[in-house]
Amino acid sequence: xxxxxxxxxxxxxxxxxxxxxxxxxxxxxxxxxxxxxxxxxxxxxxxxxxxxxxxxxxxxxxxxxxxxxxxxxxxxxxxxxxxxxxxxxxxxxxxxxxxxxxxxxxxxxxxxxxxxxxxxxxxxxxxxxxxxxxxxxxxxxxxxxxxxxxxxxxxxxxxxxxxxxxxxxxxxxxxxxxxxxxxxxxxxxxxxxxxxxxxxxxxxxxxxxxxxxxxxxxxxxxxxxxxxxxxxxxxxxxxxxxxxxxxxxxxxxxxxxxxxxxxxxxxxxxxxxxxxxxxxxxxxxxxxxxxx
Amino acid sequence: xxxxxxxxxxxxxxxxxxxxxxxxxxxxxxxxxxxxxxxxxxxxxxxxxxxxxxxxxxxxxxxxxxxxxxxxxxxxxxxxxxxxxxxxxxxxxxxxxxxxxxxxxxxxxxxxxxxxxxxxxxxxxxxxxxxxxxxxxxxxxxxxxxxxxxxxxxxxxxxxxxxxxxxxxxxxxxxxxxxxxxxxx
Numbered sequence: 001x002x003x004x005x006x007x008x009x010x011x012x013x014x015x016x017x018x019x020x021x022x023x024x025x026x027x028x029x030x031x032x033x034x035x036x037x038x039x040x041x042x043x044x045x046x047x048x049x050x051x052x053x054x055x056x057x058x059x060x061x062x063x064x065x066x067x068x069x070x071x072x073x074x075x076x077x078x079x080x081x082x083x084x085x086x087x088x089x090x091x092x093x094x095x096x097x098x099x100x101x102x103x104x105x106x107x108x109x110x111x112x113x114x115x116x117x118x119x120x121x122x123x124x125x126x127x128x129x130x131x132x133x134x135x136x137x138x139x140x141x142x143x144x145x146x147x148x149x150x151x152x153x154x155x156x157x158x159x160x161x162x163x164x165x166x167x168x169x170x171x172x173x174x175x176x177x178x179x180x181x182x183x184x185x186x187x188x189x190x191x192x193x194x195x196x197x198x199x200x201x202x203x204x205x206x207x208x209x210x211x212x213x214x215x216x217x218x219x220x221x222x223x224x225x226x227x228x229x230x231x232x233x234x235x236x237x238x239x240x241x242x243x244x245x246x247x248x249x250x251x252x253x254x255x256x257x258x259x260x261x262x263x264x265x266x267x268x269x270x271x272x273x274x275x276x277x278x279x280x281x282x283x284x285x286x287x288x289x290x291x292x
Numbered sequence: 293x294x295x296x297x298x299x300x301x302x303x304x305x306x307x308x309x310x311x312x313x314x315x316x317x318x319x320x321x322x323x324x325x326x327x328x329x330x331x332x333x334x335x336x337x338x339x340x341x342x343x344x345x346x347x348x349x350x351x352x353x354x355x356x357x358x359x360x361x362x363x364x365x366x367x368x369x370x371x372x373x374x375x376x377x378x379x380x381x382x383x384x385x386x387x388x389x390x391x392x393x394x395x396x397x398x399x400x401x402x403x404x405x406x407x408x409x410x411x412x413x414x415x416x417x418x419x420x421x422x423x424x425x426x427x428x429x430x431x432x433x434x435x436x437x438x439x440x441x442x443x444x445x446x447x448x449x450x451x452x453x454x455x456x457x458x459x460x461x462x463x464x465x466x467x468x469x470x471x472x473x474x475x476x477x
Contacts, residue, residue, distance in 0.1 A: 204429040
């Protein structure tokens with residue numbers, strides 16, 4: 001994609017080179033290596049662990065690695081920022097510093113705590129949209145009372161379709177990918193949806209092999225089947241990313257497990273969202289036209 | 293006594309397995325039929341659109357009577373066709389005749405500029421895409437059903453029940469048809 005580095009790591013090498021070429025970093029590297037070398041020599045000599053020279057070089061090596069590690073982390077952060085800024089430019093969105101999302105859909109309300117790592121905001125065909133990395137975490141307590149957390153990172157794209165009215169006949173549609181965090185086997189996936197839902201099977205075995213479709217009470221079955229037209233089913237089956245989506249009270253959330261850290265993957269998610277949002281908007285418009 | 297119990301248990305287990313396989317095959321077969329209904333709906337919508345398209349083009353090229361008659365006949369055959377094999381042949385014929393009608397329309401820029409004709413073209417293209425997608429889903433269901441019928445031990449149940457092989461639905465790709473219009477001057 002023009003204007004965006006290929007992925008979050010694309011410019012890391014260049015940043016690392018730039019950092020290590022600056023005088024302040026060179027002084028820092030030398031200073032830290034010397035300081036830790038001296039500490040090593042003193043400690044080594046004091047404890048009688050070995051010759052002071054060897055302890056000096058050991059300490060200096062540790063110092064060198066430490067400073068290089070810091071430089072690597074800084075370069076990594078800058079490369080990621082470059083990537084997201086480039087992606088924002090390429091997609092017409094803006095980088096946002098938000099660190100949480102409103103609990104608009106089951107996925108956005110899942111777990112015991114939630115956060116956003118990277119986020120872009122803007123509009124998609126006139127609708128407010130956000131694209132980025134979202135994680136929810138589940139807390140576990142063992143018999144001894146120790147707490148641990150399990151992270152479920154997702155790449156998500158959230159569109160507010162509220163301006164299209166989001167009528168009740170289409171509000172409450174949850175398409176979960178089988179094998180995804182939200183679409184775990186058995187009744188567990190149903191348990192993760194906080195509203196009363198029914199599972200629907202569509203006319204394709206291939207589709208049902210990949211997805212679980214749940215709908216809330218009140219969703220019009222005929223309209224639902226019109227939305228999930230054959231061409232839409234084929235698009236979902238063939239999509240290069242294993243996407244799922246949730247449509248709840250005017251919010252459309254397209255999601256993929258794990259963080260996509262490359263422009264192609266993130267653009268796929270954004271374009272899938274655009275296509276799904278268009279289909280929903282068309283369906284709403286058609287419904288309005290036929291119901292007067 | 294023990295032998296009797298073992299025999300009864302085995303028979304019950306076999307009966308349960310039989311019922312399970314039978315129900316699975318019924319489900320797969322019904323899904324093929326459902327997918328066929330999906331194709332049927334899309335084909336019917338295309339049949340309904342054909343007279344409008346013919347009428348629109350006729351208004352500008354009334355002398356192309358043979359082309360219009362051919363598409364009308366092909367539509368009648370397509371409506372009357374039964375089952376995937378017969379339907380596929382009839383629909384392929386109708387698709388070819390529609391290409392001819394479109395080729396006639398190519399010769400009339402004022403016709404192509406009308407909103408009605410453009411709308412019909414868009415609807416027809418969308419329908420053809422839906423038909424191709426329906427065909428893909430139907431054929432996927434047929435393959436799924438056939439695999440279920442053929443694997444052991446399902447094959448034993450399938451051979452003794454109402455589970456005939458289902459034909460695939462083969463259609464010419466409308467993209468190819470669209471790409472090579474037969475324009476005659």
